[in-house]
Amino acid sequence: MTAPTARHPALDTSVGIGPDILDHGLAEDLAAASLALARRFHAGATMWCVAPQWEPHAHHIAVEFVHPVIVGKRALPALALTSPAVVAQARVSVRVGDIVIAVAAADDPGVADLMRRAPAWGALSVWIGSGARPNAGAADHVLWIGDADPLAPATGRFVLMYHLLWELTHVCFEHPGLLTEQPTECDAEVCVTCSDEGRPAEVVQPPAGPFDTALVRTATGEEHIDVTLVGDVTAGDLLLVHAGSALTRVGDAP
Numbered sequence: 596m597t598a599p600t601a602r603h604p605a606l607d608t609s610v611g612i613g614p615d616i617l618d619h620g621l622a623e624d625l626a627a628a629s630l631a632l633a634r635r636f637h638a639g640a641t642m643w644c645v646a647p648q649w650e651p652h653a654h655h656i657a658v659e660f661v662h663p664v665i666v667g668k669r670a671l672p673a674l675a676l677t678s679p680a681v682v683a684q685a686r687v688s689v690r691v692g693d694i695v696i697a698v699a700a701a702d703d704p705g706v707a708d709l710m711r712r713a714p715a716w717g718a719l720s721v722w723i724g725s726g727a728r729p730n731a732g733a734a735d736h737v738l739w740i741g742d743a744d745p746l747a748p749a750t751g752r753f754v755l756m757y758h759l760l761w762e763l764t765h766v767c768f769e770h771p772g773l774l775t776e777q778p779t780e781c782d783a784e785v786c787v788t789c790s791d792e793g794r795p796a797e798v799v800q801p802p803a804g805p806f807d808t809a810l811v812r813t814a815t816g817e818e819h820i821d822v823t824l825v826g827d828v829t830a831g832d833l834l835l836v837h838a839g840s841a842l843t844r845v846g847d848a849p
Contacts, residue, residue: 617759621738625756628721628736629763630773635694635719636764637774642673643688643718645681646698647705649748652723652757653677656696659761668765681705682712686797691717691816698753701729710734711846715795715833717814723756793835793842796820798828811836 617625632642642660646653653675660673678684682705689695695718699706706722710733713720722729725740725747738760740752747753767773796811801822808819809828813836821840822828833845 617755621740621756624736624738625759625763628738629760630767631719631736632694632721632760632764633767634774634776635692636669636671637768638692640672640693640719641690642671642694642696643685644673644675644696644698645677645685645706645709646675647679647681647703648700649698649753650675650677652698652748652753655754656698656757659757660764665765669768671764682708685709686712686716689713689716689718691814693717694719694721696721696723696757697734698723698748698757700724701727701733707733708846712795712797712833714814715797715812717816721760723753725752793837795845796834796836796841798830798832798834800830801828809841811841 636642642657644653644656646656657673657675660671663670674688676684676688685695693716695709695713695716697703697706697709697720699722701707701724707729710720710722710729713734719736720734721736721738722734723738726743726745728739728741729737738756740747740756742752744750794813796813796818798809799812799817800810802809809822810817811820811834818839820834820836822834823840825834825841825844828834828841834841835843835845
């Protein structure tokens, strides 16, 4: 980690970060999220920041990543999304390969829906919050403080968390060998067509007729799929897709 700066006094090791602020589990989660962010930024990602209840956090994260406060550090593309219609605004902003980071409580319905849709958009999702945790798998990376105090978002602990996220992301940049994820070898016993794996997809355009396909958005881009098994669909519906066909719906329509 870089030396403490006036802008990051909480990172001064002479003061230390106690386990009540950063326990072992959260430290591991931060490290994993930072590596994932570094890989995405290295590949050309833009970070989209949202915090519907605490909008300043969204702006702060964006500034944190886009402003190279330390000489030699990269300016990383990051923008705050502030529309109350958080999913609608993100839908037209997020590209395949981008990052969506949110600061919100686990019961924020807009952020929960945003995180749920991120895989269909091909985006990496990071959720920062405190108190009751989101359900397992709600985001790719959950950075959580187990403090039910409703004032926790204003205590500076969230700020410390994304400052550390910024610092550790740049630490990863200092090790170029980490920035390209090694491809996994295909298991000869499993073929893409016959495996049971499904992919999330969001409907862009429903079928024009009863025998037509629907246009959907997936992590690999747009494609046409058969929706016979799930019945009528509308734009925005989330589906689970396998081998060119929708198998089931995922959650409720927006």
